[in-house]
Amino acid sequence: MIKDIMSKKIVSCKSDSSIKDASKLMKENNIGFIPIKDDKKFVGVITDRDICLSLSCINKLNCPIKDYMTKQVISIDIDSRIEDALKLMSKHKIKRLLVKENDDIVGILSLSDILNYTNQESLINTFKTIFSIKNNRKENISEIDEFYL
Secondary structure, three states: OHHHHOEOOOOOEOOOOEHHHHHHHHHHHOOOEEEEEEOOEEEEEEEHHHHHHHOOOHHHHHOEHHHOOEOOOOEEEOOOOHHHHHHHHHHHOOOEEEEEEOOEEEEEEEHHHHHHHOOOOHHHHHHHHHOOEEEEOOEEEEOOOOOOO
16 A cells, blocks of 8 residues: 555645755755645645756756646545556656645655565556657667656
8 A cells, every 4th residue: 555655754845945945955855856835735846857957047046946846736545556556657657646645645655665665567567658768770778867766
């Protein structure tokens, strides 16, 4: 079950926090994913990849996160099965899910949480879906980013 393997510590920030603030939080907590919470509602997420993509211009370090965060919040119920989480990750091509209990976010489930817990064959299919295969002249090369799972 998800509740047995999810990360229960949630590090979040507000949508008007700067990209620089979010990146500091990621470094301090050794994470690559931060839910964005305004008042009592989660309004998006920002990943280490989102931050890297925002840095095409160095003067954007002090821009608010809301300009770069992913606004679609994908979550799963705490009592769901790991297989359900893998299907959801595969469908949305994401590596992390917010975990809900009733209407509250109580944790984060990542592919690395699942990898550390199990060796299910369905993980391979999830990876194939999330990480695209690109044709590079003579051979196929799997493009997997270096960011945290």
